Amino acid sequence: MPPILTLEKISKRFGAVVVADNIDLTLLRGEALGIIGPNGAGKTTLFGIVTGTVAPDSGRVMFEGHDVTRMKPEHRCRMGLARSFQIPQPFGGMTVFENLVVAAAFGGGRSEREVYAGCAGLLERCGLADKANRRAASLTLLDRKRLELARALATGPRVLLLDEVAGGLVEHETAALVDLINDVRSTGVSIVWIEHVVHALIAVVDRLVVLHEGALIAEGDPPEVIRRPEVTEIYMGLEELGLEADA
């Protein structure tokens, strides 16, 4: 499979803190890649660098064969890069449906009329159909997370970056989310997923990388990677990690 997204020697520091240290990372077309690592390892910053809200100090971001390192976020979105935020950031003053319509119309470069049906379908898929006309600010955490994902999907991404979408959800909610993400994957969308809920991650991803202090310290087959000593060593709560992996 050819690569769809490649990070080449990406470095970024905020003052004295190195959040990305010469990172090389490739996402293959149709692949689902998981990223784990302790808080502050630089995972979310990587998403910022890929989507264009954070400028790397050095290195290149290649998407679909184009160098997008200096491209504005809105252009990257229209090319097919979308992300969700760990803390959902819906357009609070707009309805749930309007949130999707804006994302689909502007992210997909289509007229509103063309996207209505697709957005209605997305609401259905993400379990938000009955809340279509609610103001986004009035949603519960679970529904905000659903909306966050639905809105990213509405832009019609070819690569979807998910930032801790399972955090704060109970077991059956997580299971429903895993189903949804697998479903999205089956439509040909490549996925990068940052997650602390490792068992959910492993249920989806083909490959796992471990980020620590801005550097990639492990990469490979998910069940095997999380058992490596260097991973269990830096990843807090060793037993917890092992248990979750077996669950």
Place this chain on the structure above:
Amino acid sequence: MEWLNTILQGILLGGLYAMFAAGLSLIFGVMRLVNIAHGDLIVLAAYVALVTVQALGINPLLSLVIVVPVMALIGYVLQRALLNRTLGDDLLPPLLVTFGLSVIIQNGLLELFTADSVKLNAGAVEIESIAVGGGLAIGVLPLIQFALAVAVIAGLQWLFYRTAIGRAFRATSDDPSSAQLMGLNNSHVFGLAMALSLAIVAIVGVLLAVRSNFDPAIGPARLIFGFEAVIIGGLGSMWGTLAGGIILGVAQAIGAQLDPGWNLLAGHIAFLVVLALRPQGLFPKVQG
């Protein structure tokens, strides 16, 4: 009957104030920019109308066909070339830059057109009136003015809640960085918002020029009326802005009826009373 007439004239005048306010409120709502030059841009539009009328010999009301697109274009370019650079977490830079812009517009107009006051002549429509019974009559021009105000407010309301560009305005206003990640070009969206604001300014400028004498220095007072109407009505609510304009207009009319010198004072007092008793305005946008 005299009082009824006063109130009626105040309501009609309020339409004009609501239009002063609508463009101001729109810009603040979309990009948190307080446009100190708003009043001077109204005067600029009046002079653009003056030049158009003199050059083409057309009726001032017809000149809207030219003045509106010209002002909208000025707005778009102004936003993209200058004002977008001032936007950020800090409210101060746009405040300072638009204040500077206000000075530049006033002095530029003074240089070009002198301080002599001028007026546009719209012909017979200026003195025509419709009798509404009981000895009361409504001027056709104030009526047109009020109808335009209602149309502008209704149009903005429709645009904001029923069209793609309106949703883009609201999304960008809500969270500019998320909007960018949804494919919205914020600079362009802000440019369009300013274009729309100055299109309204163009309508106001022409009406102002037909209604009374104007000179390069009258802008800041229009800005104050606009601010007052926005605050009375409540930020973020278009129909509230119309109500705010009407309250201001009626207060001024009643003040003038009591004593001609109390005209402006009564308006400011109404504004201060609302600010003291209900600082969020009479019809703030519903939250939650």
